[in-house]
Amino acid sequence: MNQRDLFIISFRFIRVRFLESLMVVLGLALGVAIISSLFSLARAYNYEMETQSNNPEQREIRVESNTGLSLLPGNKSPALKIVDTQRKKVIFTVSELVKARKACPDVEDGYISFGTRFSVTDTSALSRSEIKNFECKMVSPEYFTANNMEIAVGSIFTESDIHSANSVIVLDKKLATKLFPDEDSSIIGKNITLSSPISGGNLTFTVIGVLKYKNTGVTATDPTGNSGTAYCPYTLSLQYRSQKGLDTLSFSVPDIKRLKKAVYQLNNYFSSQYGINSILIHSSLDWEKDQKRVIIPIFSIITLFVGAGLLMASMNILNLMLARIARQKKNIGIMMAIGASRFDIFKLFLTESLTLGVMGGVLGCFIAFLLSWLLQLLLSPAGTGGGGPQLDVIRGAGPEISVTFSIMAVALLLTLILNAVFGIYPAYKASRTEPTDALRSE
Amino acid sequence: MIKLENAGKNYDLGAVKVAALKNINLLIEKGEFVSIMGPSGSGKSSLLHILGLLDKPTSGTYKLENYEVISLSDKELSRIRNQHFGFVFQSFNLFSEFNALDNVIMPMIYAKVSSKERKEKAKGLLASMGLEHRMYHFPNMLSGGEQQRVAIARSLANNPDLILADEPTGNLPSHMGAKILEILDKLNKESVTLIMVTHNEKIGRCGKRMIRLKDGEIVSDQVIKNRTNPLTDLQGE
Structure with a gap:
């Protein structure tokens, strides 16, 4: 008998x-649909994680002085932070940036960066601006190169600005457009009076540059929202502080894949300089770990349920096929x-089982398209908020939730394998039927 | 040529062993029309199943054209059943899922006959049974006699040398049974060997030779002198 017959x-x-x-067919179709949708969701999450890792901010490593103790061991964000007054605070010097870079081959750049928030006080000068406050990063000039930031108009700070702690400011394109909606190159040289916690009062800044627009991807945890960012010489902040050193140094890696190694190298270097537990190293690895801590159990539970569901569907196929064979005796x-x-x-019976499998698979792919469309609707960025940054990651990837051919192929193959495995036994049982018994049956 | 020597068939029913056939010695030559008769439980169907290679004897030997059947593989046995044997059953045993034409085509599918050729042949066979107008009817749309004629057409699909008929008229009214027997007799005249199981003496006498079974043993094996003529003797029975 040939295959066609x-x-x-x-x-x-x-x-x-x-x-x-x-x-x-319906049992199988649901199995394929759920597996495909789960794969799509996982793919969307991976894609988002990848996008995040391409963001220059994700390639940043921050080395801080360790002054705090957690209430509970292992808890990274205690509700109450206790300051260990006995512990000596580590104060870094600028030369440490160069030394650390030399000691750590996977580190590309070293710079200084810490953030603060500025409030707009000079409303007469910025009559059309709707921005009330925005984030300002106190940085060294290396920050711009490390984060691949290019200037569109004007210039960034010079060494002399850093040395003299000049009140100059560089705006990113987004912030510049919002603060000065009607102007472009004429922004340079303009003064803005801002209120900041660093000075404890009003401070007038001169705009010296505007950065080129750069889409850095979706940053789920970015508190700045859509207002944009400004950049000032870090020394400006230091002159208002009682403590005249640096308690944070920042480094960057050329490739996210080298982040883990770089963190390890920096940890070794600073531990050897200041002692173990004197410094804290933060990177996107912490963020990733946090993300995974929440997402992995969710995916594990879904996978477990889908797996159990598929197994039940397969057992159902086994039973149905056995019943079919009894009726076809x-x-x-x-x-x-x-x-x-x-x-x-x-x-013949294996072909019957596989034919049902293919039909179920094809129908499942259609249902998967429908499910992914529904998921896209539910998790789209335009959807309602809530659920925390973990859900935001998926939500941000809304348009990416799609059932691709490769996902369908994998889901179809998995179902066909399961179908074949659970179809083999009934087919074997059918083949072992004694013809004399079968002919006597009704 | 079919040769059974001391063939026996035992069924193991757990605590009880049932001997369905005991020391069967039988020689059937090509072109014979053998009727196997006996009361219920005498082993007629068991013998027919063994002769038709649907079952194997538990003792003795079965030679088919000098080949020892017991040593043949399932593939070889199925090929012989397909290309040399034809079966006609009391309850017709047609595939209810297929129409008359497809039922006749089925054995030719296993014989790997081309699609066009098998369709032509099946149509010809159904026409020869007077069913040209019933080709696309499903079994539940056919009368008992028509179903049995489809079954005979199916048994002839691969030009068999031997037709094994198990009570072929058992479920039919007498006038239809007579027609079936007439067809079988005609096939025998065309040199097809026929082995027919029946418990009806008159129908049994349609054959040329009668073998009587009792409690699994052959009690008589004789040539029939006064054969029943299905056309004249069975009408109105």
């Missing part, structure tokens, strides 16, 4: 037992009488 005969048996076949006897070998019977 085998398929035609099995298809006829499927057609005759339509309702029974439909139940098997007489036909098996007739087939054997007219010349079917045991192997022919085995092939």
Whole structure:
């Protein structure tokens, strides 16, 4: 019997037992649909994680003086932070940046960066601006190169600005457009009076540059929202502080893949300089770890349920196929009488099972498209908020939730394998039927 | 040529062992029309199943054209059943999922006959049974006699040398049974060997030789002198 005839005969048996076949097909279709949707969701999450890792901010490593103790061991964000007054605070010097870079081959750049928030006080000068406050980063000039930031108009700070702690400010394109909606190159040289916690009062800044617009991807945890960022010489902040040193140094890696190694190298270097536990190293690895801590259990539970569901569907197929064979016993006897070998019977029932599998798979792919569309709607950025940054990550990737051909192929293959595995036993059982018994059955 | 020597068939039913056939010695030559008769439980069907290679004897030997059947593989046995044997059953045993034409086509599918050729042949066979107008009817749309004629057409699909008929008229009214027997007799005249199981004496006498079974043993094996003529003797029975 050739494959075509085998398929035609099995298809006829499927057609005759339509309702029974439909139940098997639906069971499989749901399995394929759920697996495909889960894969799509996981793919969207991975894509988002990758986007995050391409963001220059994700390639940043911050070395801080360790002054705090956690209430609970292992808890990274205690509700109450206790300052260990006995611990000596580490004060870094600028030369440490160069030394650390030399000692750590996977580190590319070293710079100084710490953030603060500025409030707009000079409302007369910025009459059309709706911005009330924005984030300002107190940085060294290396910050711009490390984060691949290019100037559009004007210039960034010079060494002399840093040395003299000049009140100059560089705006990113987004912030510049919001603060000065009607102006472009004429922004340079303009003065803005801002209020900041660093000075404890008003301070007038001169705009010296505007950065080129750069889409750094979705930053789920970015508290600045959409207002944009400004950049000032870090020395400006230091002159208002009682403590005249640096308690944070920042480094960057050229490639996110080198982040782990770089963190390890920096930890070794600073521990050897200041002692173990004197410094804290923060990077996007902490963020990633936090993300994974929440997401992985969620995915594990979903996978577990889907796996269990698919297993139940497969067991259902096994039972349905066994029942089919019991009902087809007489036909098996007739087939054997007219010349079917045991192997022919085995092939016929396995083909029937696989045909049901393919039909279920194809239907499942259609349902998967529908499910992914629904997921996209539910998790789109335009959707309602809530659920924390972990859900924001998925939500941000809304448009990316799509059932690709590779996902469908994997889901289909998985279902076909399961179908074949659970179809083999009934097919084998059918092939072992004794023709004399089968012919006597009703 | 079919040769059974001391063939026996035992069924193991757990605590009880049932001997369905005991020391069967039988020689059937090509072109014979053998009727196997006996009361219920005498082993007629068991013998027919063994002769038709649907079952194997538990003792003794079965030679088919000098080949020892017991040593043949399932693939070889199925090929013989397909290309040399034809079966006609009391309850017709047609595939209810297929129409008359497809039922006749089925054995040719296993014989790997081309699609076009098998369709032509099946149509010819159904026409020869007077069923040209019933080709696309499903079994439940056919009368008992028509179903049995479809079954005979199916048994002839691969030009068999031997037809094994198990109570072929058992489920039919007498006038239809007579027609079936007439067809079988005609096939025998065309040199097809026929082995027919029946418990009806008159129908049994349609054959040329009668073998009587009792409690799994052959009690008589004789040539029939006054054969029943299905056309004249069975009408109105």
